[in-house]
Amino acid sequence: MTSIQAAAGSGEVGLARLEPSDGEALRRFFYRLSPETIYRRFLSPLASPDQARPERLLDVEHHEREAVVGVIAGEIVGVARYFRQPGTDTADLAVVVADDWQRQGLATRLLRALADTAVAEGVHRFSVTIQGDNRPALNLLRRLSPGVKFAISYGVAEATVPVWTENLDRFQVLRSTRELAGCSDAEIRSLLLYVDEVTVPARRRLAAEGQPTTQFLIVGKGQLRALTADGGSHLLEAGDSFGWTAMWDRSASEATVVAESDARVLVMGHGQFRAVKAVLSRQR
Numbered sequence: 001m002t003s004i005q006a007a008a009g010s011g012e013v014g015l016a017r018l019e020p021s022d023g024e025a026l027r028r029f030f031y032r033l034s035p036e037t038i039y040r041r042f043l044s045p046l047a048s049p050d051q052a053r054p055e056r057l058l059d060v061e062h063h064e065r066e067a068v069v070g071v072i073a074g075e076i077v078g079v080a081r082y083f084r085q086p087g088t089d090t091a092d093l094a095v096v097v098a099d100d101w102q103r104q105g106l107a108t109r110l111l112r113a114l115a116d117t118a119v120a121e122g123v124h125r126f127s128v129t130i131q132g133d134n135r136p137a138l139n140l141l142r143r144l145s146p147g148v149k150f151a152i153s154y155g156v157a158e159a160t161v162p163v164w165t166e167n168l169d170r171f172q173v174l175r176s177t178r179e180l181a182g183c184s185d186a187e188i189r190s191l192l193l194y195v196d197e198v199t200v201p202a203r204r205r206l207a208a209e210g211q212p213t214t215q216f217l218i219v220g221k222g223q224l225r226a227l228t229a230d231g232g233s234h235l236l237e238a239g240d241s242f243g244w245t246a247m248w249d250r251s252a253s254e255a256t257v258v259a260e261s262d263a264r265v266l267v268m269g270h271g272q273f274r275a276v277k278a279v280l281s282r283q284r
């Protein structure tokens, strides 16, 4: 597994890309699923999870075939994947979450992360096939893709929907970030997986002067204000960033940053920022 999004804390689920070497973890995941969940995922009751042929599900090369997994303590608790239909911009989509982890927002997170990769790889539509009475899956898709229309035939619901993207055009936001100006479009696309998009309510503090810097911030919408103890005050607007030098040096924050208005912000923690460092050091 290759981490995409570190867990927010202990007991929280992190996100990672599945790798072909994750066979054992994937097998353990399938063996823990209830028969109902297996039935919903594979549209048929399997006598044994091995009939799902986990080895086939490991065939991910991160372009035509990708899978994002939810991980806690090294164990997989959810998988969202796409397989591109050869020669098209449409990919088949599937998702499954461990029974104990359902209804906590995990599928939503997995599918958002998967959509970011899909868009970066030129996949623009997802095709889904689910049972017509699979309320959780139908609701999930209606939420991610408002207006989706399912064609129902013999109890099976099918739909092709545009790949959902977050409110921000993350590519454009990263593309307009001053510190990344030297990156090619392909390099910017490779970084899309390593940013989180957060909504920040007005007056929320995002950094404290003199305290360890934990994240690189890029304003997508709204405004932040950077304040220093010596009276300095600087407005950060769409495309402005904060924390670059301190993230490189792992030094203390140069200012206190507070949301001036409700804002949408791209954030990268140290784990994610390593991807930026890797891209920039390859350029040297």
Ligand SMILES: CC(C)(COP(=O)(O)OP(=O)(O)OC[C@H]1O[C@@H](n2cnc3c(N)ncnc32)[C@H](O)[C@@H]1OP(=O)(O)O)[C@@H](O)C(=O)NCCC(=O)NCCS
Pocket (backbone or CB within 6 Å): 036, 037, 038, 040, 041, 093, 094, 095, 096, 097, 098, 101, 102, 103, 104, 105, 106, 107, 108, 109, 129, 130, 134, 135, 136, 137, 139, 140, 143
């Ligand atoms: C369909 C499936 C993937 C959904 O996974 P999930 O992680 O439970 O999905 P989410 O938590 O993101 O969203 C499901 C619901 O939980 C709600 N929810 C999200 N966070 C929540 C929380 N913290 N507390 C309570 N409910 C929450 C969501 O609002 C959503 O509600 P809705 O159904 O009214 O829209 C899961 O039920 C599953 O694995 N089913 C079997 C396999 C399957 O059917 N796959 C689809 C065909 S490939």
